[in-house]
Amino acid sequence: MDIIFLGGLEIDTIIGIYDWERTIKQKIVLDIEMAFDIQKAAASDDIAYALDYKKVSDRVVDFVEHSQYFLVEKLIEEVAQLLLTEFAIPWVKIILNKKGAISRAQDVGIIIERGQKS
Numbered sequence: 523m524d525i526i527f528l529g530g531l532e533i534d535t536i537i538g539i540y541d542w543e544r545t546i547k548q549k550i551v552l553d554i555e556m557a558f559d560i561q562k563a564a565a566s567d568d569i570a571y572a573l574d575y576k577k578v579s580d581r582v583v584d585f586v587e588h589s590q591y592f593l594v595e596k597l598i599e600e601v602a603q604l605l606l607t608e609f610a611i612p613w614v615k616i617i618l619n620k621k622g623a624i625s626r627a628q629d630v631g632i633i634i635e636r637g638q639k640s
């Protein structure tokens with residue numbers, strides 16, 4: 523199966539378990555890999571047969587911007603389920619980076635894979 527990816531997708535959202543985190547927006551960064559057979563799109567040169575990464579990006583940004591979850595676990599799971607159900611994607615891998623959440627760490631977050639690759 524081929525992979526379409528979105529790397530370094532930065533989105534500001536309300537996320538966190540502490541009171542102060544409920545009053546501000548924090549940046550999260552998503553790296554998303556989506557299994558998708560690109561052969562029809564390649565043969566036809568027609569966006570109708572492609573996984574439109576602009577539409578995927580717009581949907582994910584809109585969803586995350588308007589979310590207000592406490593845990594990054596909940597947010598990443600909801601994004602994965604959205605991608606699997608709203609787009610014809612059989613498998614997705616997401617890396618969620620909540621940069622700055624740990625002052626002594628450059629990066630902190632979660633990596634998940636959902637669905638079947640082939």
Ligand SMILES: Nc1nc2c(c(=O)[nH]1)N=C([C@H](O)[C@@H](O)CO)CN2
Binds near residue numbers: 540593594595
């Ligand atoms: N496994 C998790 N641990 C923690 C989370 C989380 O979402 N999942 N969140 C926090 C705080 O919100 C933290 O990001 C504030 O710095 C702590 N641990």
